[in-house]
Amino acid sequence: xxxxxxxxxxxxxxxxxxxxxxxxxxxxxxxxxxxxxxxxxxxxxxxxxxxxxxxxxxxxxxxxxxxxxxxxxxxxxxxxxxxxxxxxxxxxxxxxxxxxxxxxxxxxxxxxxxxxxxxxxxxxxxxxxxxxxxxxxxxxxxxxxxxxxxxxxxxxxxxxxxxxxxxxxxxxxxxxxxxxxxxxxxxxxxxxx
Amino acid sequence: xxxxxxxxxxxxxxxxxxxxxxxxxxxxxxxxxxxxxxxxxxxxxxxxxxxxxxxxxxxxxxxxxxxxxxxxxxxxxxxxxxxxxxxxxxxxxxxxxxxxxxxxxxxxxxxxxxxxxxxxxxxxxxxxxxxxxxxxxxxxxxxxxxxxxxxxxxxxxxxxxxxxxxxxxxxxxxx
Numbered sequence: 231x232x233x234x235x236x237x238x239x240x241x242x243x244x245x246x247x248x249x250x251x252x253x254x255x256x257x258x259x260x261x262x263x264x265x266x267x268x269x270x271x272x273x274x275x276x277x278x279x280x281x282x283x284x285x286x287x288x289x290x291x292x293x294x295x296x297x298x299x300x301x302x303x304x305x306x307x308x309x310x311x312x313x314x315x316x317x318x319x320x321x322x323x324x325x326x327x328x329x330x331x332x333x334x335x336x337x338x339x340x341x342x343x344x345x346x347x348x349x350x351x352x353x354x355x356x357x358x359x360x361x362x363x364x365x366x367x368x369x370x371x372x373x374x375x376x377x378x379x380x381x382x383x384x385x386x387x388x389x390x391x392x393x394x395x396x397x398x399x400x401x402x403x404x405x406x407x408x409x410x411x412x413x414x415x416x417x418x419x420x421x422x423x
Numbered sequence: 424x425x426x427x428x429x430x431x432x433x434x435x436x437x438x439x440x441x442x443x444x445x446x447x448x449x450x451x452x453x454x455x456x457x458x459x460x461x462x463x464x465x466x467x468x469x470x471x472x473x474x475x476x477x478x479x480x481x482x483x484x485x486x487x488x489x490x491x492x493x494x495x496x497x498x499x500x501x502x503x504x505x506x507x508x509x510x511x512x513x514x515x516x517x518x519x520x521x522x523x524x525x526x527x528x529x530x531x532x533x534x535x536x537x538x539x540x541x542x543x544x545x546x547x548x549x550x551x552x553x554x555x556x557x558x559x560x561x562x563x564x565x566x567x568x569x570x571x572x573x574x575x576x577x578x579x580x581x582x583x584x585x586x587x588x589x590x591x592x593x594x595x596x597x598x
Contacts, residue, residue, distance in 0.1 A: 256497055285500040286503045
């Protein structure tokens with residue numbers, strides 16, 4: 231989806247200290263990273279802070295970027311790890327304040343609240359999208375992120391494998407499982423989309 | 424699960440089919456496998472319905488509304504970039520090669536070892552057959568031999584040029 235060669239040229243200009251090149255990288259990826267962070271947190275302030283921290287980290291660590299991989303993969307890897315770390319810290323804080331709960335580990339059991347709107351409610355498309363965003367936000371973080379990379383950022387399976395440093399088979403299995411989880415949650419909440 | 428499909432497409436069960444539906448939709452299946460899924464779905468009501476559900480879900484997932492970052496988003500980021508450090512370090516960096524000499528600038532199929540070796544083997548066989556008289560001296564023989572050499576030759580030439588540029592850059596730095 232992203233132009234690997236154009237990115238490489240741009241990153242090399244960044245490494246020369248060209249201010250315009252940094253602005254161009256930001257313009258190219260700001261919406262993608264901000265939206266990823268927003269959908270991972272569903273909070274405007276958290277999304278803004280996380281996305282800014284991701285870019286600051288990337289722009290100060292460009293020397294560590296290995297040019298044999300796509301820049302977009304490296305950027306998304308940093309962003310996904312940063313979001314997952316944030317969710318872990320947030321959960322730990324919640325646990326210390328409230329009560330015990332499950333792990334956010336990828337194999338964690340999902341809690342599927344059964345309450346929801348009546349099945350005969352006719353939903354508009356906007357409502358359907360809002361409900362879908364809500365359901366995505368309730369996926370365990372590793373499944374949430376893979377769903378967003380595939381469907382929101384429209385990365386290929388190979389790009390996701392490179393981004394998350396996972397075998398291709400694992401990527402396919404997780405996407406498949408994430409989609410099943412979404413369907414299960416939609417059914418449990420009686421959401422019709 | 425319908426029984427109809429089990430007679431007409433005995434090699435693909437509903438479980439196997441549903442496991443492949445996502446890749447089928449993404450166009451990630453090989454053609455024969457894709458055809459098997461297509462035929463199964465055509466004849467199996469359950470799997471056709473499941474495919475419809477997935478298509479609907481994927482269409483919705485891919486149309487989630489995009490959110491704009493806040494207006495002041497860029498300023499904090501750009502203010503934190505250590506431009507001066509990058510400029511100071513620029514002269515110390517290892518010599519770089521132009522992007523078109525990077526391995527990735529060649530198409531993946533041309534870089535694939537199997538393609539290069541197979542192409543070279545075809546070229547060698549074509550030339551040998553021509554020299555021993557097994558094949559006539561026609562334009563087709565020449566074209567086949569030349570085409571076979573293209574992936575291997577392009578890969579090798581690019582590698583040589585890259586090494587040359589790097590060597591020149593390093594000797595320039597030492598000077």
